[in-house]
Amino acid sequence: MKLQKGHTVVGFAGLGVMGHSMAGHILEGGYDLLIYNRSKEKGLDLLACGAVWAETPKDLAQKSDVIITIVGYPKDVEELYLGEDGLLSGARPGTVLIDMTTSSPALAVRIAEEGAEKGLPVLDAPVSGGDRGAREAALSIMVGGERETFESVRPLLELLGKKIVLQGGPGCGQHAKMANQIAIASGMMGVCEALVYGKRAGLDPELLLSSISGGAAGSWSLSNLAPRILAGNFAPGFFVKHFLKDMKIALEEADRMDVRVPGLKQAYALYEELAAEGCGEDGTQALYKIYDK
Amino acid sequence: MKLQKGHTVVGFAGLGVMGHSMAGHILEGGYDLLIYNRSKEKGLDLLACGAVWAETPKDLAQKSDVIITIVGYPKDVEELYLGEDGLLSGARPGTVLIDMTTSSPALAVRIAEEGAEKGLPVLDAPVSGGDRGAREAALSIMVGGERETFESVRPLLELLGKKIVLQGGPGCGQHAKMANQIAIASGMMGVCEALVYGKRAGLDPELLLSSISGGAAGSWSLSNLAPRILAGNFAPGFFVKHFLKDMKIALEEADRMDVRVPGLKQAYALYEELAAEGCGEDGTQALYKIYDK
Numbered sequence: 206m207k208l209q210k211g212h213t214v215v216g217f218a219g220l221g222v223m224g225h226s227m228a229g230h231i232l233e234g235g236y237d238l239l240i241y242n243r244s245k246e247k248g249l250d251l252l253a254c255g256a257v258w259a260e261t262p263k264d265l266a267q268k269s270d271v272i273i274t275i276v277g278y279p280k281d282v283e284e285l286y287l288g289e290d291g292l293l294s295g296a297r298p299g300t301v302l303i304d305m306t307t308s309s310p311a312l313a314v315r316i317a318e319e320g321a322e323k324g325l326p327v328l329d330a331p332v333s334g335g336d337r338g339a340r341e342a343a344l345s346i347m348v349g350g351e352r353e354t355f356e357s358v359r360p361l362l363e364l365l366g367k368k369i370v371l372q373g374g375p376g377c378g379q380h381a382k383m384a385n386q387i388a389i390a391s392g393m394m395g396v397c398e399a400l401v402y403g404k405r406a407g408l409d410p411e412l413l414l415s416s417i418s419g420g421a422a423g424s425w426s427l428s429n430l431a432p433r434i435l436a437g438n439f440a441p442g443f444f445v446k447h448f449l450k451d452m453k454i455a456l457e458e459a460d461r462m463d464v465r466v467p468g469l470k471q472a473y474a475l476y477e478e479l480a481a482e483g484c485g486e487d488g489t490q491a492l493y494k495i496y497d498k
Numbered sequence: 499m500k501l502q503k504g505h506t507v508v509g510f511a512g513l514g515v516m517g518h519s520m521a522g523h524i525l526e527g528g529y530d531l532l533i534y535n536r537s538k539e540k541g542l543d544l545l546a547c548g549a550v551w552a553e554t555p556k557d558l559a560q561k562s563d564v565i566i567t568i569v570g571y572p573k574d575v576e577e578l579y580l581g582e583d584g585l586l587s588g589a590r591p592g593t594v595l596i597d598m599t600t601s602s603p604a605l606a607v608r609i610a611e612e613g614a615e616k617g618l619p620v621l622d623a624p625v626s627g628g629d630r631g632a633r634e635a636a637l638s639i640m641v642g643g644e645r646e647t648f649e650s651v652r653p654l655l656e657l658l659g660k661k662i663v664l665q666g667g668p669g670c671g672q673h674a675k676m677a678n679q680i681a682i683a684s685g686m687m688g689v690c691e692a693l694v695y696g697k698r699a700g701l702d703p704e705l706l707l708s709s710i711s712g713g714a715a716g717s718w719s720l721s722n723l724a725p726r727i728l729a730g731n732f733a734p735g736f737f738v739k740h741f742l743k744d745m746k747i748a749l750e751e752a753d754r755m756d757v758r759v760p761g762l763k764q765a766y767a768l769y770e771e772l773a774a775e776g777c778g779e780d781g782t783q784a785l786y787k788i789y790d791k
Contacts, residue, residue: 333713345713380699388692388715394761395684399677405755406673420626420638422681424717462698468687
């Protein structure tokens with residue numbers, strides 16, 4: 206498979222907050238875009254800009270040279286790729302499939318193996334950077350798979366992200382993303398605990414942030430999410446429910462590999478508590494609500 | 499008290515890794531420097547540059563216009579300030595005392611109150627930025643006390659740090675520092691868990707760091723301490739034993755204020771485990787050793 210603008214057909218499945226922006230970049234990048242989504246409404250503007258609609262995943266697969274997917278949960282990925290009328294059943298040999306969903310490393314390996322049996326190279330390529338990173342084509346993309354396959358689709362990935370790194374073989378993109386989420390999970394506890402401590406101690410939260418953001422306590426979360434917390438803004442950049450999904454996968458993998466993750470376990474328990482209070486649709490910074498009550 | 503170079507005598511007690519650099523900056527800044535330390539050896543080079551030795555804290559206090567202290571533990575602060583021959587017993591009314599040790603907020607309030615009774619304005623002004631921040635006069639200084647006192651010594655603090663913020667009344671500098679340490683504590687778990695997860699998953703740690711450092715998982719610890727961990731460098735920028743001291747104070751304060759700090763508690767337990775294995779003199783990044791075994 207060699208990419209050629211105006212010739213290569215890129216199939217795109219999953220037009221959520223992330224996928225919609227990403228599919229748009231592919232179209233703007235000069236590729237023919239075929240789209241599939243459970244609800245067609247989310248693709249109407251892309252269709253108006255020249256994208257073509259596919260009725261089913263199989264239909265999408267049959268007509269695409271490269272397929273990019275970004276859906277919700279591992280079960281969605283499994284159904285999309287391995288289901289009866291799924292992508293692997295429809296794709297022509299040589300078609301490259303790239304799953305950008307944050308999903309299970311074990312599932313990524315399984316899809317890569319089943320793909321290989323059918324002559325279909327598969328990459329796992331989850332992203333970090335949220336809705337804003339997707340909009341601004343500034344995502345960090347962590348890729349697992351064969352180098353040759355990776356190089357063949359790199360120009361497409363470069364339409365979506367800035368930091369694009371082949372982390373290793375199949376599943377390694379997902380593992381890198383898990384490590385990313387693990388670092389975030391405990392870090393969010395630190396941010397929330399620092400803020401609520403400061404509040405109870407009677408400090409001015411803005412002054413506190415000004416003292417601690419730039420030093421050894423500094424983090425992306427402290428710089429970007431703490432101000433939202435202080436403003437009472439719990440709107441989702443990244444959904445609590447999706448973060449829970451990611452942490453659950455990470456916990457399972459850590460357990461399987463016998464990696465000790467007490468911080469992750471504690472963070473997961475707090476986020477579960479948050480979701481149980483009906484905050485699954487909030488952004489991850491809503492963890493603060495668990496502390497400040 | 500009005501600062502005047504070549505006239506104002508600054509007393510400095512505590513010539514450890516931090517204090518030694520800081521006292522040097524005061525001397526270079528053009529002030530008369532009087533020093534006191536438990537062991538005189540650590541001050542010899544400063545004496546050679548024109549500093550004058552004080553035999554006791556009381557002696558230091560009697561001859562100083564401003565006094566800066568940075569020692570080890572709250573009990574050292576208590577003895578230094580409130581002991582029989584301590585600073586408060588020796589200082590002339592109007593002398594400003596600045597404790598830059600990371601210590602207990604409650605003790606800071608007590609010292610400020612006892613100081614006020616004797617006409618001695620006291621500030622708590624712990625710092626963040628480590629040995630490097632002290633050397634490069636780039637510390638973040640979190641100050642608690644009266645604004646007038648703060649303004650009167652600001653030029654001195656500006657010789658030591660870049661980010662200098664009055665956080666509130668007595669004890670508020672210590673509270674801000676506690677919030678800083680709370681954010682760091684959980685964050686370090688996240689960094690170590692992410693790294694050990696990546697290692698066990700077979701990822702190249704350098705590639706992993708390159709993917710996750712710049713995004714939502716990014717932090718000062720990930721950028722500055724993770725590379726040391728990967729290099730097997732556990733030398734202290736900041737001692738485990740001192741971090742334990744700080745976390746213990748934060749835990750006590752959080753308990754007193756009824757602030758929930760599960761992340762901090764978990765981190766403290768892991769650092770205690772690390773110290774029990776004889777790693778108290780390591781740097782805080784040595785937490786990784788607890789995970790990777």
